[in-house]
Amino acid sequence: MAPRETEVVAPVGGPLRGLLRVTAPVDLGTVDPRSTPGLPGETVTGERRKAWARAQVRLIGAELGRQQEMLYAEAKVADPDPGPVDGPGSLGGSTRSGGSGPARRVLLVLQAMDCGGKDGTIKRVAGAMDPLGLHIRSFGPPTPEELRHDFLWRIRRALPAAGYLGVFNRSHYEDVLVARVEALVPAATWRARYDEINAFERELTESGVTLIKVMLHISYAEQGERLLERLDDPRKYWKYNPADVAARARWDDYQAAYAEALGRCGTDAAPWFVVPADRKWYRDWAVAHLLRETFDTLDLKYPPAGFDPKRERERLRTGVVEARGTPEVNGR
Ligand code: AMP
Ligand code: MG
Numbered sequence: 001m002a003p004r005e006t007e008v009v010a011p012v013g014g015p016l017r018g019l020l021r022v023t024a025p026v027d028l029g030t031v032d033p034r035s036t037p038g039l040p041g042e043t044v045t046g047e048r049r050k051a052w053a054r055a056q057v058r059l060i061g062a063e064l065g066r067q068q069e070m071l072y073a074e075a076k077v078a079d080p081d082p083g084p085v086d087g088p089g090s091l092g093g094s095t096r097s098g099g100s101g102p103a104r105r106v107l108l109v110l111q112a113m114d115c116g117g118k119d120g121t122i123k124r125v126a127g128a129m130d131p132l133g134l135h136i137r138s139f140g141p142p143t144p145e146e147l148r149h150d151f152l153w154r155i156r157r158a159l160p161a162a163g164y165l166g167v168f169n170r171s172h173y174e175d176v177l178v179a180r181v182e183a184l185v186p187a188a189t190w191r192a193r194y195d196e197i198n199a200f201e202r203e204l205t206e207s208g209v210t211l212i213k214v215m216l217h218i219s220y221a222e223q224g225e226r227l228l229e230r231l232d233d234p235r236k237y238w239k240y241n242p243a244d245v246a247a248r249a250r251w252d253d254y255q256a257a258y259a260e261a262l263g264r265c266g267t268d269a270a271p272w273f274v275v276p277a278d279r280k281w282y283r284d285w286a287v288a289h290l291l292r293e294t295f296d297t298l299d300l301k302y303p304p305a306g307f308d309p310k311r312e313r314e315r316l317r318t319g320v321v322e323a324r325g326t327p328e329v330n331g332r
Pocket of ligand 2: 114239244
């Protein structure tokens, strides 16, 4: 009988931030997409693992919601009335009270091959949190306007504001993945981008963004099955893109491009994690834990009151407000 947990159970063998982290040189061939690193397998076995993991994701989601609320509260107290300069896309302007550092936010970057499960992960993991605190953006082929700018232009504009958890469904990494494999730009252009990405991400982390970059790693066989599923169900036709078959034919080139991107742009400040993703329930469980562990490093707390709660209680009780210098009775 699977334990019906009411608390979040930690991964076995240490935090997933350690177990799933990849560093150069990255060899994706060594990561089995069906594996389940860190999953407590002793007490939870077989089909029950799925139900157990799903229940855990809901519990973790509630915790993530609280963490994000603290992140938002911190930003709100530091800057109660953020003007447009502090909106999404801005890195400057906002500092925590007392100038103790830049306004913090968290950004989850999701990358995967087609059918890798980015949408599903967002639905399950972000869906377990309070939507008010989320900032979710998807990146498709650049628009004509976006093409007139540097590849990071649209990314900067999509950054979460202080206090938010941002989720990128694809990202600037497409510009060293599809752009490279499909030769959308000259080789010299995409080759220069690894350094540009590292400089950009350094700038992000220095301005208070905690980056967590996740590749959802599916197998060639699993992608084939998921594509077929889309053809089997008329309600899924909209998800099917005939162009995906062309990308599938270049599987090895994409895997090589992923390996190089992860190896060259995985840093201590902005690490890359590879999540085995053939099993959807493991994928969601792992991403939820990675987020939880990342929030833990921020050591967030609810901010103290910027007023005297005792005095405010008294004001509410008596209804006396000292507006415009003259005491008056509230609403009478
Ligand atoms: P989907 O995630 O299924 O909506 O598909 C989005 C498509 O946009 C994928 O085929 C990506 O490869 C493509 N895409 C995203 N970013 C870029 C980019 N910077 N350059 C070219 N294609 C891109
Ligand atoms: Mg697609």
